[in-house]
Amino acid sequence: MTLDLDAQDRAGHGELRVRAVVKRVRALHGGETVADSTSARLVCEPRRVVASYAVPESDVRAELVPHDGEPGGSDRPVLDPRVPFTVHTAPGEALSVRLGDGTLAEGAAFRLTDPEVAGLIVLDFGAFDWLDEDEPLVSHPRDPCHRIDVCRSSRTVRIERDGGLLAESSRAMWLFEGTFGWVRHYLPREDVAVPLVIDDSRPTFCAYKGRATYWSVPGDDPVLHRIAWSYEEPLHDAEQVRGLVCFFTERLDLSIDGTPVPRMWTPWAEPD
Template sequence: MAQSLTTLLADAHGLLRYVPTPKRVRARLHGHPVADSTRAVLLWEPRRVVPSYAVPREDVAAALSDAPAAAASPGGTGPAGGPGADGERAALDPSVPFAVHTTPGRPLSVEAGGAVVEGAAFALGDPDLDGYVVLDFAPFDWFDEDQPLLGHPRDPLHRIDVCPSGRTVRIEHEGTVLAETDEARWLFEGTFPMPRYYLPRRALRVPLVPGTLRTTCAYKGRASHWTVEAPGLRLPDIAWSYEDPAHDAEPVRGLVSFYTERLDVFIDGEPVRRPRTPWSRPAGQA
């Protein structure tokens, strides 16, 4: 019987998942070694959508100690891996802090070079990964071999395809056309449920001013955000661009994309159903 790979991956979303990597993986804290391993695994806790690195404890150069109670589980899970204050969200995107754990284990603090990061490690309780420690990404400088990493470890099953398309893309907000073009580049990324439409600046029908949001993608680099400001219309941080992209996103350098899950999109005049994503609402809005 044929199996949909998309369905299989979705069915595994609630499981603890891992993939060994042949890369040399290193983490540093202010230049001091935290971990150096050729036995790392990419690990997804249940409901996590991006991976972390887990390494054997003997490959951790930093000192590890039990995390204080306040840092061990601020709204996350207890040692039994029960539900926490993540609200039983179907997907835990990168905005959900590392301290929210969905698998059994023990939170640890990391000390390197005299600096202590509370709760930045997690000793896994799963017998198949006995002795492995998951490390938070944000506090440390990470390297695959000698390549610095951004945002989070790169998923080997994740890829980006950028395709020029002559189909007409029109983006609106409550009847006001924000942009329209038949020169968009469509960016397809992993299993994300919709493409992103990257538009040339000449496609814009409203002025953009620099926004306040800054985001980082492990595959595309650091994004600058843009706010629509027109008479009677202000949409904060509704669009973004990669002005100095990572190599995966070079084809969309300088082009503008919109959070279309908050807007109305028409392809060749036909409306596109809005998908539900972690970016469906502005940051901080319920």
């Protein structure tokens, strides 16, 4: 019998996925401890691509109260990090967290009711400051089975928009990430054929790569708005792509060594 791990990963996205964590995990707010656990779990609700931390209710040091808001929902086939925490696809009870200063973090907790994980409280990563042991985290918990692999390549990467050259390089760094099934090409800025202007109004954060800075090609073409990004101060996993530019090739025309590459689908395939 052969087990296709890629197919197994894809099939599992429709289920509640849980993984044990061996680290001490803490959630803080204003320097006050909200949760402190050595029994945390990584939890991915159905269709979610990024995990949240869940801890035993006994490890939550703040008051949990019923959430008065309407339950969130989404018909998206994939719930990427832009879908708010309050959208839940697993059985459970939405909760708010009463913090030490009396304020309420609305909908920032979720009590799972699946019998196999009953008693676990999932916490909204964005509502708190998080530590793995004493290491600060950004964006979302780091999955021990997810890794970044960066390779130098002399293959020629050419990126176009409606026949117009945007960039071409035979010294790109190819970044492969986890089980995403796609590759990102990070190019030296000298190999970008068009001017780029920074758009830092809405930076994003990756738990493995750090803070992304976005770039636009000047002009009226909406596809070229925030069409590229770079990591100016990357986390250690992405040090090899420091300062290099990567384009959303799912919106553009990509060829490798002269051979066109079909556009891939990602949650970022449409301009934001």
